[in-house]
Amino acid sequence: MSLSARIAHNTLIQICGKLVSTILGLFSLALITRYLGQTGFGEYATITTFLTFFAVIADLGLTLVTVQMISGHRDDENKILNNLFSIRLISALFFLGLAPIFVYFSPYSGEVKIGVLITAVSFIFPALNQVLVGLFQKKLSMDRASIAEVASRLALIFGILLTKKLDAGLTGVLLATVASSAISFLLHYLFALKFAVVRLNFDLSLWKKIISKSWPLAITIVLNLIYLRADTLILSFFKGAEEVGLYVAAYKIIDVLTTLPFMFAGLILPILTAAWLENNHPYFKKVLQNSFDFMALVAIPLVVGAQFLGRPVMLFVAGRDFAAAGLILKVLIFAVAAIFLGTMFSHAVIALDKQKKMITFYIFTSLSSLAAYLILIPKFSYLGAASVTIYSEILIAGFSAYCVYKYSHFFPSLIPFTKALLAGCLMGLFLYFFPAQYQNTLGGVILIIILASLIYFIGLYFLGGIKPEDLEAIFKRQKKSGGQTYDPSNNFWR
Numbered sequence: 001m002s003l004s005a006r007i008a009h010n011t012l013i014q015i016c017g018k019l020v021s022t023i024l025g026l027f028s029l030a031l032i033t034r035y036l037g038q039t040g041f042g043e044y045a046t047i048t049t050f051l052t053f054f055a056v057i058a059d060l061g062l063t064l065v066t067v068q069m070i071s072g073h074r075d076d077e078n079k080i081l082n083n084l085f086s087i088r089l090i091s092a093l094f095f096l097g098l099a100p101i102f103v104y105f106s107p108y109s110g111e112v113k114i115g116v117l118i119t120a121v122s123f124i125f126p127a128l129n130q131v132l133v134g135l136f137q138k139k140l141s142m143d144r145a146s147i148a149e150v151a152s153r154l155a156l157i158f159g160i161l162l163t164k165k166l167d168a169g170l171t172g173v174l175l176a177t178v179a180s181s182a183i184s185f186l187l188h189y190l191f192a193l194k195f196a197v198v199r200l201n202f203d204l205s206l207w208k209k210i211i212s213k214s215w216p217l218a219i220t221i222v223l224n225l226i227y228l229r230a231d232t233l234i235l236s237f238f239k240g241a242e243e244v245g246l247y248v249a250a251y252k253i254i255d256v257l258t259t260l261p262f263m264f265a266g267l268i269l270p271i272l273t274a275a276w277l278e279n280n281h282p283y284f285k286k287v288l289q290n291s292f293d294f295m296a297l298v299a300i301p302l303v304v305g306a307q308f309l310g311r312p313v314m315l316f317v318a319g320r321d322f323a324a325a326g327l328i329l330k331v332l333i334f335a336v337a338a339i340f341l342g343t344m345f346s347h348a349v350i351a352l353d354k355q356k357k358m359i360t361f362y363i364f365t366s367l368s369s370l371a372a373y374l375i376l377i378p379k380f381s382y383l384g385a386a387s388v389t390i391y392s393e394i395l396i397a398g399f400s401a402y403c404v405y406k407y408s409h410f411f412p413s414l415i416p417f418t419k420a421l422l423a424g425c426l427m428g429l430f431l432y433f434f435p436a437q438y439q440n441t442l443g444g445v446i447l448i449i450i451l452a453s454l455i456y457f458i459g460l461y462f463l464g465g466i467k468p469e470d471l472e473a474i475f476k477r478q479k480k481s482g483g484q485t486y487d488p489s490n491n492f493w494r
Helices: 003-057 062-072 075-103 109-138 142-165 168-194 205-240 241-257 259-277 281-318 325-351 355-406 415-433 438-439 443-464 468-481
Strands: none
Touching: 003 075, 003 109, 003 142, 003 168, 003 205, 003 241, 003 259, 062 075, 062 205, 062 259, 062 281, 109 142, 109 168, 142 168, 168 468, 241 259, 241 325, 241 355, 259 325, 259 355, 259 443, 281 355, 281 415, 281 438, 281 443, 325 355, 415 443, 415 468, 438 443
């Protein structure tokens, strides 16, 4: 198989695996919310969010430098991989080991404190997986990572069903989460043995080189964590588990939707990087413009559709106890639009190798968002949290766009965006006049989504929106570039 064919195959496997994993993740979410209810799910969400803070800090930026380092040193690949694996293990053990200590002095309930102690180990396994996934990406063997991820999702579903049968409550769900995480790591490790001998290795001189490459990313990740996840943590301090459960249930839908822009941007990043390094600036701008247009084309109908279907979507995904989360979804969806439009700019910053220039912007966004969370959440609960999330995502998208403009002089044409917006308005009119009784059944909601999508794309076609051949040209270029892809997601429970 030729290199371009292997790259195309690897990309397809990664997309299919993520799609299946996402569907299984939604199914497991539906099982957990229906079994635990608002309060139990709120406690579950508080536990996982609390641990996520320590897990993301423990990343130290190593996830994003793994592929880069093992790709650039073929002779020392195994040695570098093992040292990355060792650093990741030690950092995970250290930071996640702090979580039970910190939660002990927190105002959380005894159930949450015990839950953190039980679940902390489950976050160690994904930390190690991320290094092994870098190896699979380098070897163009993402099918192994996809199999491991899907198997772990199935194990989680089985564990939840067993928990329900035994009536093991929140503790049973947490133990199922730990088992699922352990199975995922075991499969990743066994699959990795085909390419490398994975073991602990402590070369301090190499550790210094690794940390010198990862520290700017580590700072960015921590700042991202503050404005992305502080909302749930602060909400859990000031409000009850029921409100946390509603907010996180809606946020789970947001996490699913934002998988697409990050995956797409991961595919486009090597093309942007290659075009910039080759001084092919016109092509760099063309790819970025087409990518921006595609993101707008997808984001706008999501925003419009959520305003009419937010409640029934939450009703069918999470159950009747979470129907009120539909209002939260209607608000949070605007943050999704900002993520869709801003993701291409943030990845373009990486292609330009200007990540360090964004640190100041991340600091400002994180500190201002944190202050806003502390002011608005006590007064407006989850709606205050959702509002600040929108603010932070718009701010980061704007700062990223500014950085790209400053160093590449690229400013997107808004004509395709305007056409997509007009098509979205036509779709909104259709949804406004469509009989509301069809929203009461799952089949009716699916029918509405299909018809609304048809209205949107027909309107977009007659308005002369983005053309399919533009994206086709991008992916033809991607096959030629031989670039690697990556998944920037750090939170295993998303």
